Amino acid sequence: MIDEADLLGSKPEHENFVRSLRTLLDERRGKLCTLFCGSSQARMNDLFLRSKSPLFRFATQQEFTPLGDHFLEHWRMNIAGIMDAKNGQLTLEHMRAAFITTERNPRMLWSAVVEMIQHGSVDVVAYARKAADPRGEGSALADRMAGLSALDRLLLRAIVAHAVARRDGQAPAPAPLELFSAAARARVKAAIGMTPTPTQIQGSLLRLADGETSLVTAQGSGVYEIDDPYTLAWLQEELLDEAPATRSEGLTLPASTAGEDEITNDSEREFQRSSA
Numbered sequence: 001m002i003d004e005a006d007l008l009g010s011k012p013e014h015e016n017f018v019r020s021l022r023t024l025l026d027e028r029r030g031k032l033c034t035l036f037c038g039s040s041q042a043r044m045n046d047l048f049l050r051s052k053s054p055l056f057r058f059a060t061q062q063e064f065t066p067l068g069d070h071f072l073e074h075w076r077m078n079i080a081g082i083m084d085a086k087n088g089q090l091t092l093e094h095m096r097a098a099f100i101t102t103e104r105n106p107r108m109l110w111s112a113v114v115e116m117i118q119h120g121s122v123d124v125v126a127y128a129r130k131a132a133d134p135r136g137e138g139s140a141l142a143d144r145m146a147g148l149s150a151l152d153r154l155l156l157r158a159i160v161a162h163a164v165a166r167r168d169g170q171a172p173a174p175a176p177l178e179l180f181s182a183a184a185r186a187r188v189k190a191a192i193g194m195t196p197t198p199t200q201i202q203g204s205l206l207r208l209a210d211g212e213t214s215l216v217t218a219q220g221s222g223v224y225e226i227d228d229p230y231t232l233a234w235l236q237e238e239l240l241d242e243a244p245a246t247r248s249e250g251l252t253l254p255a256s257t258a259g260e261d262e263i264t265n266d267s268e269r270e271f272q273r274s275s276a
């Protein structure tokens with residue numbers, strides 16, 4: 001079993017290792033059954049459904065049964081043993097509430113439990129709320145957002161708007177976003193004062209999907225996902241609720257606050273960074 005297999009496709013430098021892994025598994029296909037597990041559905045799709053991936057069509061997808069009370073009770077008993085918790089201090093109901101708070105995300109619940117134990121507490125619900133809030137002071141997400149250029153932020157806003165529409169049932173399925181056309185680039189100019197080149201747009205999208213704290217997951221063919229529902233909710237508040245929006249041809253942009261000819265030095269510097 002290969003756990004967190006979705007991370008194999010998270011960085012280009014992993015590709016040679018993945019190719020070697022597939023060769024080894026192919027050579028033993030009749031003698032070995034391999035199970036790949038992952039936390040990100042979008043990254044797992046990219047790993048096994050992207051045509052250029054070394055593991056393209058190597059495995060078939062199978063959904064696991066949702067984790068429930070047996071899983072939570074196992075954790076509760078272990079935590080109670082570690083913390084020497086008395087009856088009533090940590091109940092199955094507390095564990096259920098914490099799991100719901102983290103949108104049933106085991107990795108997020110685990111981070112809450114670890115921090116809770118480190119602080120000598122058994123208030124698992126309070127620490128689950130903290131783990132589920134990406135806006136915490138000094139959080140990796142907040143730091144990541146602070147480093148975005150104007151172009152990065154604008155493209156992320158378009159991706160978030162489409163993801164929110166799908167979440168709310170207004171868009172039926174993931175679809176490519178029109179980001180490279182002349183019309184889309186003209187709307188970018190209207191928003192931030194300069195027309196980006198396709199190379200600059202591609203570089204910005206790569207930055208949004210890169211790093212340990214990636215904001216989006218690229219699924220190929222112009223489709224981008226935001227896996228974590230809490231991250232999506234926060235990005236919606238940060239990007240979609242900050243100003244009125246203009247929507248056209250699949251690209252969502254904030255209302256322009258400057259004329260097309262008002263190009264500032266700051267805008268020029270941000271585009272220089274985005275194209276570096």
